[in-house]
Amino acid sequence: MTAITDAEFEQAAGTAPKAVLRYLRARGWGFARDFGRGQLWELRTADDHGPPFQVLVPMERQVRDYQGRVADLLETLSAVEGRRPAEILREMSLPPADWQYLRLAPPGPSGTAPLVDLVPALAGLRDLMTAAAAATVATEPQPVQPAQKPQRVKDYVASVRLDQTRVGSYVIAAHTPLSEPPAQPELPLPDALPQEPFERLVSRRLYAGVVCARQAAERSVAGDSLDDFARYVHAGLSANLCEALVRIAGEERRGYRLSFAWSADLPVEQSTPPVAIGQRLLEALEEGAKDLRARLGRRGVRVRGTVVRLRRDFPRGPGEVTVSGYLVDEDDRTRRVRMTLGREHYDRAALAHKEGHEVIVEGDLTVHGTAARMERVTGFHLQYVDD
Incomplete structure (x- = not known):
């Protein structure tokens, strides 16, 4: 047990009962008995079959020996936790x-x-x-x-x-x-849980x-x-x-x-x-x-780059496209991303490849090893030189 110092004894006088109870509850102590102006709290540990640790919490700061009782409580907590009373006092003063x-x-x-x-x-x-x-x-x-x-x-x-x-x-x-929880409605719904x-x-x-x-x-x-x-x-x-x-x-x-x-x-x-x-x-x-x-990949990502490969089996219809670029708003690492595009998007990709325009592709990205693929493409936009 670490004996309480004179400075810690003086600080104990300013520690409110509410702060002491908050500290005890947060660390597994439980209410055992009410003595009117004081409460007995106990701590039982799973690996200790002996009697529980006990502390007496003064509930009124006006009592003559309030400061001494808090000091006794601090010395007990110090022994149980293996910490200095000053550390426990400081933690008691923290907000919830x-x-x-x-x-x-x-x-x-x-x-x-x-x-x-x-x-x-x-x-x-x-x-x-x-x-x-x-x-x-x-x-x-x-x-x-x-x-x-x-x-x-x-x-x-x-x-x-x-x-x-x-x-x-x-x-x-x-x-x-x-922080303070969100304001509750004036007429809450039946059985509604309070917001946290x-x-x-x-x-x-x-x-x-x-x-x-x-x-x-x-x-x-x-x-x-x-x-x-x-x-x-x-x-x-x-x-x-x-x-x-x-x-x-x-x-x-x-x-x-x-x-x-x-x-x-x-x-x-x-x-x-x-x-x-x-x-x-x-x-x-x-x-x-x-x-x-x-x-499962990343949803709703954007890839910006240039079209480096085109392939489709028929003159019209969907085809395979490879874009070399980077993930917008995520990283600057260059990667090749393959995708299957419908006719309209494929035609845009072909135009971008022919004229050297950059493109921005929107969709869900999956990665298998080093191979990246864009699934469920939701947008394909050309970035012209003036852009």
């Missing part, structure tokens, strides 16, 4: 937020991590948050998300904060403050996506098939999310665990146990991401 904990297992002393492991873990965590936010704002499932993300997704990722590391190997703690703030919706989608990714990877390993990845797309699973989970593991492909803590101001009723991603699942996640990109 959802938390995500990434527990790595790098070699070396507990509480440290090699730089080569930490950098990809942070980048993967950022990509994971981005994929969850993009799935939340999308109007339909996106097995492969576009590279250019909506501004709301960028704003969300920018709002995610990293906190101090936790005890237990190396734990990255991230949290997202919850956008940040909570992303947290939910993130948890669902990670759980589905793990389940798809486990079934892939057990059945030697990648079919299950596509079945979970409706729940927020995407190639981007799978790639982010792989990236977190770094080059050494070390396993890790993700756990979630929900703001006590907006409780989550269902159980959300931690999700472990072991080494045996990482290869399946990587292959699943490739399969999603190959089979």
Whole structure:
């Protein structure tokens, strides 16, 4: 147990009961008994068969020994969590937020991590948050998300904060403050659920996506098939999310665990146990991401380039066209994209090839290995010299 300092004792006086209760609820403590001006709260751990941890929470700041009672509570929490009272006090002062904990297992002393492991873990965590936010704002499932993300997704990722590391190997703690939920209608519909703030919706989608990714990877390993990845797309699973989970593991492909803590101001009723991603699942996640990109591809993309090949079996009718170009708003890498065009679009492609005009093709892109193909072409436009 870490003894509380004089400065921390003074700070305890300014800690509101509501902040203390929010902190306890978010970390699994439960109400046990009401004493009027105080409440007894308990914490039971799954691997501890002894008596529960207990703290007494003063409910009125006007009581004479309020400061001392909060100080006693802080010392107990410090012993249970293995953290300094100052860290707990600081966290109690934070606004309502959802938390995500990434527990790595790098070699070396507990509480440290090699730089080569930490950098990809942070980048993967950022990509994971981005994929969850993009799935939340999308109007339909996106097995492969576009590279250019909506501004709301960028704003969300920018709002995610990293906190101090936790005890237990190396734990990255991230949290997202919850904004005010959307205004409720004056006359809500019967049985209508209250709307949640956008940040909570992303947290939910993130948890669902990670759980589905793990389940798809486990079934892939057990059945030697990648079919299950596509079945979970409706729940927020995407190639981007799978790639982010792989990236977190770094080059050494070390396993890790993700756990979630929900703001006590907006409780989550269902159980959300931690999700472990072991080494045996990482290869399946990587292959699943490739399969999603190959089979389901990217929807509504635009390719800009020049027509380099034309072929059709009859003078009139559809034909095969190859365009050498790049994906607009996504990347500058040159690639060759094959497509089947109807008569009208094929004639435009022939004109562009003859006169040297660029074209913009709109449709859904699939990639098989290094071969890219445009499916369901919805637009074919010539870009004249003056354009």
